[in-house]
Structures are given as structure tokens and as C-alpha cells.
Amino acid sequence: MIAASPLAGQVEVLPAPGEFSTSARFTVDAAETVLPGHYPGFPIFPGVCLVECTHQSALATAPDEAKGAALAAVESTRFTGPVFPGDLVDIAMTWKQTPAGDWQCRARLSTGRGPAASVRLRYTRGPAGEAAA
Numbered sequence: 001m002i003a004a005s006p007l008a009g010q011v012e013v014l015p016a017p018g019e020f021s022t023s024a025r026f027t028v029d030a031a032e033t034v035l036p037g038h039y040p041g042f043p044i045f046p047g048v049c050l051v052e053c054t055h056q057s058a059l060a061t062a063p064d065e066a067k068g069a070a071l072a073a074v075e076s077t078r079f080t081g082p083v084f085p086g087d088l089v090d091i092a093m094t095w096k097q098t099p100a101g102d103w104q105c106r107a108r109l110s111t112g113r114g115p116a117a118s119v120r121l122r123y124t125r126g127p128a129g130e131a132a133a
Helices: 047-061
Strands: 012-018 021-027 070-079 088-097 103-111 114-124
Touching (some): 012 047, 021 047, 047 070, 047 088, 047 114
Antiparallel strands (some): 012 021, 021 088, 088 103, 103 114
16 A cells, blocks of 8 residues: 655756665755745745655665665754755765665765755564565
């Protein structure tokens, strides 16, 4: 089952710079449904939506060994700059396997103004390599 996303737009996967380095981007359309209430008269793309952009990008670019893993945790987030309607958000990700066998995706998000966020997500599989429930 695919969970509903608050995003109207889609992430665009970019050519991978390396085996465990991936990248994507997302354009914040002024028609995004989350913008009118965040904040009226001065719309800012919510941080939770930057996490969702990262998650969608991670699912689309996971290394072969991590494909099919499920999101287990949002380990950390740090929002360092605002994202506005019309912004192109670049998402640079690196992947590594943890000692427990999970996969960690570390992402740096930026706009033309500079850094916007850093996000660290952890993905896991259930028994016998199946995605966790």
C-alpha cells in the first residue's frame, strides 16, 4: 500500500554521481495545496514537506541492496533556510548500511539561496529481506 503524500508535485531523479550517492530535485509549485495555510500572505514550504521530498527521492534512488526497504525512522532534521513557491529544491543524498543491516539516507537540500535543510532517514527490511510492515 502506498501512503498518501501531501505533495502535488513529483520529485525528479537526476543521474547518480556514484554508487551510494544519488540526487533528485523538486520544484515547489505555487499551486501546492499545503501553501495557502502556511502562512497566509507569506507562503513558506513546510519542513515536513521537505522531509517528504527526501523520502520520495530516497525511494526512487535507493541502491539495489536497499530497494524495497521501508521507512523506519526520521532520525534527524535541521531546517536552515526557507523554501518558497517557485523554488527548485536540489536534494543530494548519500546512502550507507548500518551495522544492524538497515540503510541510512543522509540528504542535503538546497535552493538557489543556499542550504535549506539536512535530513537523515533510516530504512529497514522485515524478516528474510522483506520490507518492514
